[in-house]
Amino acid sequence: MNIGVCVKIAPDTNARVKIAGDGSGFDMADQVHGIPDYDEYAVEEAMKTKGAHKGSVTVFTVTTQKADKYIRKGVLALDGDKAVVIGEDASDTLDVARLLAAAIQKEGCEVVFTGKVSTDGGSHQLSPMLAEVLGWTLVSKVVELSIDGDTFTATRAMDAGIKQVVKGKLPAVITCEDGLNKVRLPNMRGIMKAKRKPMEMVSAADLGVSIDGGRTAEGSFAPPPKRPAGRIIEGEAADAARELVRLLRDEAKVL
Template sequence: MKIAVCVNRVPDTETRVKIGADGKTIDKTGVNYILNPYDEFAVEEALKTKEKFGGEVIVISLGGSENVEVIRKALAMGADKGILLKDDSQRDTFSIAKALAEVLKEISPDIIFFGKQSIDYDDQAMPSLVAELLGLPSITVVVKLEISEDGTVIAEREIEGGREKVRSKLPIVIGAQRGLNEPRYPSLKGIMAAKSKPVEERPAPQFENKTEVIEMLLPPPKKPGRILGTDASAVPELVRLLREEAKVI
């Protein structure tokens, strides 16, 4: 079975984000970058699928030379080879999806894994958008996945207030959610082996952005808290402020 995993390089969740001098991007000075956490679930599920059915796992990432780092981590976990679609320009979701779809069409995998979203922009659109461009079914926010020998796919996905079970067929695009699995740690042997695994670098297919960042702003600072009282007599004033000032009730 041919299995593809698309991964992204994102700022560490502990990063204190600062806006760059251009006002449209973040200041990358001192920022630590990691493999997108949701993509780790995608890589793990790809490896489990390979262990069950055989085949190969191909890791794909679009970005600058630095993205090789996250590809190498996936290779250290057990993936077989990587493809870096090299491009340092600022791209929107549509342009990235189009480029990924072009390469995936060429590879023609049986199953394509994504993390359900990337923690930098959090738009949660990439798996469904790529699937639409490829004309494939997609199931996102997946927390349980079963694939049968005949290519039947049964997945459980999170929805508001519960879960729903979805049935489909290969080929398919899957968006992995936290809880789908427990990603393995790269072993020392895996880390050493990853250094010799092939990573193909090629120019990313170019497509026009559909959106443009006009300005990037930090959220306003939180207002200091207030103590209205220490007993039940403070409740009427609290309710009034929540209704008239905070406007949450």
């Protein structure tokens, strides 16, 4: 099976969020970057799928950063076969989807795994847009998956803890949710082998995609508003609980 996985190179979730002086953007180039949690689930699911169905895993990313170390250690060292790095500074999500779709089609992938959401912008837009540009089936927030020929059965995590078991046809974009699998770390042998695996650098022009952008404009970034100082309720558990319930009803008016 020809398997694809898309990853983002993003600031680590523990990185300090630094806003540029005028609030027009983020100034985080010096912070620790990596492959975000959900994308790691996508990588692991791609490898599991390769393990079960044979074939190859190609990893795709769109970035102007030096992606080499993250992609080799985080994907190729875990039994990925090939990387396609699209070196464009595309901030518009639909542009990113078009770039990825063109590269995925060129490689002839039958299934593509993604993380359910990025940990920086967190817009949840890329994977559905990718499915639309490709004209493929989309299944979002998957916590269980089995593939049989060109058919898959997936359990997706919806609102309010409701889960659904759904059946669909490949090709498909499958977005990966916490609980789908257990992420592994690469071993030394994998890391050594990864050094010699092919990594192709391509541009939008190579892919025949023109970046038009401008559908949205982002700005006015600021830290979240501070909450007013709270108060500690003293006393034994029973007294404190009674006082809390009184305050919730009479002062905060939320009960």
